[in-house]
Amino acid sequence: MLKDIIDNNENYQPGLSIDCVIFGFHDNQLKVLLIKVERANKWSLPGGFIPVDQDIDTAAITVLNSRTGVDGVFLRQFATFGKVDRNKQHFDKKILEYLKIEEAKGKWLMRRFVTIGYYALVDFSKILPNPANRLEVVEWIDHKEVPELILDHREILDKALDTLRIELNLMPIGYNLLPEKFTIPELQKLYETILDKKLDRRNFLRKITNIGILTKLDEKKSNVAHKAPNLYSFDKGKYDEVLKNGLNQGW
Amino acid sequence: MLKDIIDNNENYQPGLSIDCVIFGFHDNQLKVLLIKVERANKWSLPGGFIPVDQDIDTAAITVLNSRTGVDGVFLRQFATFGKVDRNKQHFDKKILEYLKIEEAKGKWLMRRFVTIGYYALVDFSKILPNPANRLEVVEWIDHKEVPELILDHREILDKALDTLRIELNLMPIGYNLLPEKFTIPELQKLYETILDKKLDRRNFLRKITNIGILTKLDEKKSNVAHKAPNLYSFDKGKYDEVLKNGLNQGW
C-alpha cells in the first residue's frame, strides 16, 4: 500500500501526512488505537497521506474510517507538527529496500514530512480494530501504558491528550466516548480518567445534569453489582443550544 | 522574491505555506496587519514558505519578524487549512506570466497549497510595518473593517480571532498587546474589544488583579484627561506560576 502511494506519488500531497489519535474508553481506561507494522518494532499512530483531490479533513476521515469502520464521529484537527528532523530516522533507505522502491521514487518519501494531527473520540463498543493487511497489528492500548512510538508520535499523542483535557473543560464532549445509553457514574469515571483527577460523586452529578444536555431515561442498568444506576442519554439538540451560549466562558 | 523561491523551489517544502494573523491594539481597536501587493487588488495575510531546513515554527517566526521587525513575542500555531480548491483562483497563470516564470517551474506553485496558520500578539507601539519591497503595502487595519481578502484568508482570520477569544478566557495573554506599562482601564478596553462585550469596571479590576500577575507601579499615567489612572506592569515570573496551576479549570 505504501508502495502504491509512492509509485503514484503525484496523486498525493508531497511532504504532508495525517496522523490520528483515536481515543476510546473501556474498563475505566482511556485507550488509544495504535498500529504496529511487521517490519518495524515500534508502535505508531494510524496515519495516511493526502490525495491532491481531497480536503485535509476528508483525508482525516478516511484514515479514521479505514481503521475503525465508523464515521460521523467526533474528529478534530488539533495541531500540525513539522520539526526539520521529525522523520529523519524513520523514512530511511531500509524501508525503500524493504518495499523494493527505486531510489528516484523513494526521494518523495525521504524528505521532511509535516504531519497534521487529528484526534477522534469513538464509542469503544462499536469499534472493531481493522488492520489494513496481514502484516499489521491494530490494538487498543491504555494511554498510561503506551510503549515507545516511532518518530515524534509520542509528542503528538501527548498534545492530543492535552487538547482533549482542555476541550473537555470547555464543552461536554465526553459522551462521544460512551454508548448511547450510559450512567452518570460511568461518565464520571470517564472524566476522572481523562483529567487524571478524583471528582466528588454528588457534585459531579449536580454539575453535569445542570448543563442540561442529558436525558434521564426510565431505565436502569441491569446485571450490575449493588444498586442499579439510572441510564441517561445525550440530547444533541440541547447540546447545540448550550454551545451557542458558550460553556465556561470566563469573562 | 516569489520568483526566487519558485526558481529554487527544491529548497522549500512543496505545497505548504505559512500565514500569520498579527494582532495589535491601538485607539481602542484590535488591528490586524495586512498586506497588499501591487498586482493584486485584494489584501492578504502576511505569509511565507517553509525552507526544508527549518522547523515550521521557525519559519513562522521568520515571517513575523520580516514584517514587524520584532521577535520574542507571543506566536502560536492555531490551525491548518487545506481545502482542495483553497488557492485555485489565486496561483494561476496570470501570476506566472507576471513574474515571467516558465510553466514547468510554475507547476510547483499551481498545486493545492496547505497553509499553517499562526497568530501573533504584538505591542503596536513597537512595530513599524515593514514592506518587503516597493510594490508592497503593509498596513494595520481595524479587525472590524477588514476588506475582502484573497483565497480563504478571511476564514483564517476569523478562526484566529475565535482562538484568541478562547485562549484569552483560559489565560491572561492580553498584556502581550500592550506596552510594558499600562493602565487597568486600557487592559479592560482591550478585553472588551477582543471579546466584543462590555465589562463592569469594578469587577474587572478585582478579577484581573486577583490573578496576581500584575504589579502596581508607583506611577500614574500623565497627560491624560480627568483622573490619572495608575500604571501597572506585567510580572512574567508570577504568570508562569499561575499557568502551572492552570487558570479557569472548569472541573
Add this chain to the structure above:
DNA sequence: ACTACATTGCGTCATAATAACACATTACTG
C-alpha cells in the same frame, strides 16, 4: 430469608466567585 455491604441518589451547609450597584476621589475643563 435476612443481614451486611457497596454503591447510588438526593440534600445540606460553609465558602468562594460573580454580578450589580453606591459613593468618594482625582485631575482636567470651561
Add this chain to the structure above:
DNA sequence: CAGTAATGTGTTATTATGACGCAATGTAGT
C-alpha cells in the same frame, strides 16, 4: 473654582463550588 468625567474602593445579593451526611437500592453472603 465649580463642573465633569473619569478612576479607585467598598457593599450586597446571587450564584457556583466544595465538602459532607444520610437514606435508598440492589447484590452477596450466611
